[in-house]
Amino acid sequence: MRLLRLTLAVLAALPSLRRWPVQRVLWKQIYFSGIEAMPLLLFIAVAVGGIVVAQLHYQIGQSAEGSLRLLASISLSELSPLLTAIVLTARSSSAMASELALMRAHGELSALERSGVPLVDYLILPRVLGMTCAAALTTFYFALASVLAGAVGVAGFNWFYELSRLPESLSIQVLAWCLIKSLGFGAVMALVACSRGLAASGNAVEVPIAASNAVIRAMLALFALDLLFIGLGKMA
Structure with missing residues (x-):
């Protein structure tokens, strides 16, 4: 119920985006959660791309084109949204909850109110x-990054040719579904983290507890939402 109230309050507060202080915090959050996480995500994406095409092409015997097509489809529909959300949850949700809980402990939230x-x-x-x-x-x-790593893994120096043929097999629905899932995952883990941070008491001992609860509950929410998306995808 607390999460639902917070979601409705966020939607009602959308007009405040016109204010510069709100925009400043928004850009800082994008930089911290997105830009600074890119090196770690690059490493994981390259590893995932290499592992998937190695299993498909070298272990199962799938053709290079077929392996790359399957990798792109799996990556866009499932792996990329979910793995990215897991990394951001572990990295940013705990920090977000800790920051708000610490502000509560120091009395900053009460002073603002x-x-x-x-x-x-x-x-x-x-x-x-x-x-x-x-x-x-x-x-x-x-x-x-994962598809590029997979193309290099199965085609070597011909990676650009294999990559150029991918748009023929990827529908706009796959790209749209990937965008919807990523937006949903991002909103859910942020709402859970903020909810746990605001729910902390004024005791500094609550700060690590809020961070831990934020990560655990965000993970549960992500997998539950992913199951919901899978169900909706089958119905569509």
């Missing part, structure tokens, strides 16, 4: 939107 500053407008909204945008950005970055 007494001053008439809406917490959702200036603290929650830019963090949720920043994480959502970062999740979408890094998901496609992850997919591109």
Whole structure:
């Protein structure tokens, strides 16, 4: 129920994006959650791309073109959104919850409320939107890196030729579904993290507890949402 109320409050606070302080926090969140996470995501994406094509091409005997097509389809529909969300959850959700819990412990949230500053407008909204945008950005970055690594793995110096043939086998629905999943995952993990951070008491001992709870609950929410997406995909 707390998560639903927070979601509705964030939607109601969208007009506050016109204010510069809110935009500043938004861009900082995108930079921290998205740009700074790219080196780690690049390493994981290259490893995933290499592992998948190695299994498909060298172990199962799938052709190079077929292996790359399957990798692109699997990466866009499932691997990239979910693995990116897991990395961002472990990296950013705990930090987000810790920051808000620490602000609660230091009395900063109470001071803002007494001053008439809406917490959702200036603290929650830019963090949720920043994480959502970062999740979408890094998901496609992850997919591109994994497919590129797979193309190099199966085609060597002919990787560009194999890569140029992929658009013929990828539908716009796959790309749209990848975008929808990444946006949903980003919003969910940010909302869970903010909810746990705000729910912390004024005791500093609650800070690591809030961070741990944020990661665990965000992970559970991600897998539950992924199952929901799979069900909706089969119905579509």
